Amino acid sequence: MGHTSLDKIIALQRNPANIRNLCILAHVDHGKTTLADCLVASNGIISSRLAGKLRYLDSREDEQIRGITMKSSAISLHYALGETEYLLNLIDSPGHVDFSSEVSTAVRLCDGAIVIVDAVEGVCPQTQAVLRQAWLENIRPVLVINKMDRLIVELKLTSQEAYTHLQKILEQVNAVTGTLFTSKVLEERAEKEKEEKEEKEKREEKESEALGGDQVYDWSAGLEETDDSHLYFSPDQGNVVFASAIDGWGFSIQQFAHIYSQRMGIRAEVLLKTLWGDFYLNAKAKKIMKGAQVRGKKPLFVQLVLDNIWSLYDAVVTRRDKEKVEKMVTSLGVKVMARDLRHSDPKVLLSAICSQWLPVSQAVLSMVCEKLPSPLDMAAERVEKLMSVGARRFDSLPEQTQELKRAFLQCSSGENAPVIVFVSKMFAVDTKALPQNKQRPLTQEEIAQRRELARQRHADRMATNQQAESHESHAQSGSTSQAAQPAGDNITAQMESLAVKEPKPEEEEERKETFIAFARVYSGVVRRGQKVFVLGPKYDPAQGLSMLSEDCSASDSLPAVPHLSCCSMESLYLLMGRELEELKEVPSGNVLGIGGLEECVLKSATISTSPACPPFTPLNFEATPIVRVAIEPKHPSEMPKLVRGMRLLNQADPCAEVLIQETGEHVLVTAGEVHLQRCLDDLRDRFANIEISASKPIIPFRETVVRPPKVDMVNEDLGKQQKVAIIHQVKEEASQGRLSDTLHLDPSGLVTLTTPNRLATVGVRAIALPQEVTRLLEGSSELVRTLEQVNMSLREGRRLEVSPRTLEAIAGLKAQLESLLQGRKWRNAVESIWAFGPRRYGPNILLNSVEGYQRPSVWQCLVRGEKAGEAGGQAAALRDFDNSIVSGFQLAALSGPMCEEPLMGVCFSVERWDIQSSSQPQHQDSPEGDPASREASVDGKATAEGTSEIPARPEGVTAGPSQARRRAEAGSVDCYGPVSGQLIAAMKEACRHAFQAQPQRLMAAMYTCEIMATAEVLGRVYGVLGKREGRVLHEEMKEGTDMFIIKAVLPVAESFGFADEIRKRTSGLASPQLVFSHWEVISSDPYWVPTTEEEYLHFGEKADSANQALKYMNAVRRRKGLYVEEKIVEHAEKQRTLSKNK
């Protein structure tokens, strides 16, 4: 436990004003864990000599081997700043993108963050991502610029150059926060304005609309008013520390201001303001003056701060000047041990000096205590954000729920304060490592007792041996008994030890891993054994309150409320890195571990004693799980173990997904290759304990249609010929009997299909959506999902309180779609969107182009109030079976005809939809029946009679509609099943055929990666990228270094082993991180066959060598067990000559 006793920490936990919950965030390898080591060493938990080498918080073996952190882990530290004592709950987080979900779980529990930036690499992609996450969760950051030693030793900058370099880094970081801040201010302002507007509208109901529309929105106003200086990082604000974690030093301006104010007699406040910036010391005038740059003078920071450090490095590391070192040591007043002075590695001496002169832990911890907020300072805004789920407005929550906000803000540990806890992840620990199962150290007496026992046993054994020997010598019997005796003794000894190690019962073995919840108390005091409510993400406090009394407790017997369960917190732990300490109770404001929740909490949860508490907003995950593999046990009989193991893995990892596909495969979805590897290791060694085999990564694709291309594969202009070719192809299929008599395709691409009972016909056309629209829909899937929820509740007659911000976002989406879908083809398209799909929020559109069918628009929630209800009720009623059309579309969009992958960027426009209502004779007979169905029947008749070209009904045309109907009527119910089902199938088929009538393409998932490499290895990096079909977007030189930054995109399908290959080819100098970025159409047509002379010449007869899309498509089809149109030719040449000879 280091210097600080458990009792002391327990005492500190009671004083929230002196608690700081903070996490360390940065890009991968910028030194988070190394810095954490230094902080941990300051508490005596590890030796300060090992700080930076041990990486104490990387407790997993693979973390140590790979040298990257893979999970967030917490440790509680004690720090005394002057008289005041602080408790710091520190969480180290991983920087690798694959584990960014672990960052989200850490950030949620904190009030502040230390953001680390590498002094050489500067702001990297993950730095931006973590700053954004800190913003999203409203937590305050402080900055540590780490690896300062690299500026001196590696880059060999002078102190003046280093100063300029550091200034640039600060600018970069502030630029990132600046953009975040600006967008936030604008958003807030827009919201405020909107609220004002709404109020005004309420007041003057009638004129309001005209007024509101004209308001000019002055965006700059908000920015000028708001003071944002405290948001930026600046050394003079005291929120920046310069450090070298590996050498154990770090400082803030304050420290030097303090030193020099004593030495030079300048007031500390003056130094604080001038030590960073364009100031210099005028020695003659004994004044600090502005304008160092213009006059060519050394800025104060260089003269008073950096120069000292530079000369120390120079003396110790570069020149190894013993005398000078000794002089410096005495002038700094530090004590260095003789063995450090003599050590062959100068770094040892250096860190011995630096860690006394400018200990990094002191600089960082005092900054943290001074600048980061305590749990008491939680902003009201953050509380509201945590408590209002999704689109719900905070003030639409029940009153009791709103009152809980006070409990939050007070962070009270009083007896009556409701308990509110958030669990951000579940992590597994070895059951044997739990404190209650651990062997406690023996006391002196016990040791003596045991020693005595052992001595006695030894003596006994000696005695029996002697006896045996003497016995044997007396009996003179052969060697058998001699051998038998000790052997027998051995056996008994073994038996003894076996008895001790008695094979554990099955159950115990099963519970080898125990799950502990990583949590924070926001209000109240949690006690061991306390009963609490566990609130699922969909729990609705209004519903809960209506079913339960407000002050019921979780230990009562209660009626079943949806998404609410009761659980008891069996044990509470203090998280101490690799160790856990048992606690009896934990007051508000602390981070803790809770045992005994594994049955009720899957990954995260909200826990409370009050049923009025709402579930917290879900965590923001930045990474999308994209790499999937199918997993099998090596021995099929071990399937149950695998299933259990995968369940445990799912619980233990915030981001991994485990699912069983329709094909029956057990599939694991992870964020990237490194993450995948870790999950497989965990599954093999911890959760399932069996040999497993994983398939090659399953690469996702999307299917889409495009506009007909203008040039062919050899870049020749295409005329109408291509279009004709496609149609020709489909016709051919038809003549081969693939098209049934109910299906008709017209040359423009319209597919009409009639249900088997001949009662309903749908006509569908597939149109390629413009790329920007697809991208927009893809990006707003959350919003579309919310929109769908709102529509659903409107349809059911409920009203959902939607926050103005959400409404505004929906209106924005609509406006954007309108501006993107221009032209004759898309006239009125946005208004007549029927649905999005697949799963109702995907990037495909179903369009209602049926003449005479007015249905409520998907945007109906934008028309406010009762107006919508009335207007919708009259003119736009839903036809019967409206839902079947939507379902058919959803199914079609979920798996396309190319290789059963989801569709993307396709618009299905329904141009015909005829139903003959004879399937419901009661409607037909009563003319005053339901208006909707009457309309449908009229409409149906009209088309059936008016058009003789309905080809899908060959006999029907001659027999006339009435006859056809009668015949169908006879058969419809008993032989074809319910109409809705038939319609779904017909719609799905129609969509698939319509899709096939257009030029089809595959879309590949793309990664972006930023690679930092030196000029020497640049060529090799390009080589690897080229081989893997990567495309370089841009390349620039990083200022002040000899590094190049290359930004490239790379298909996911080609990415496996990419990072490793780059690392190998560049001898570890460049290591890229892959982040999923977008979907991209593969330009080659998988169905392409050469048609012109040139194409034959270029690609040969079969033309499958160059067709990457075909390869991908066939691979997917083969994996799914679908038919692959492919000839396997063993002796190609021979067959060819044969055919030629014929």
Ligand SMILES: Nc1nc2c(ncn2[C@@H]2O[C@H](COP(=O)(O)OP(=O)(O)OP(=O)(O)O)[C@@H](O)[C@H]2O)c(=O)[nH]1
């Ligand atoms: N030169 C130098 N190297 C450092 C410094 N701090 C850390 N390193 C090295 O940088 C590497 C990465 O350090 P870590 O502490 O593991 O980095 P991290 O940010 O925890 O990395 P992840 O957790 O994987 O994101 C290690 O090899 C450290 O020795 C420093 O101040 N100077």
Ligand SMILES: [Mg+2]
């Ligand atoms: Mg780390």
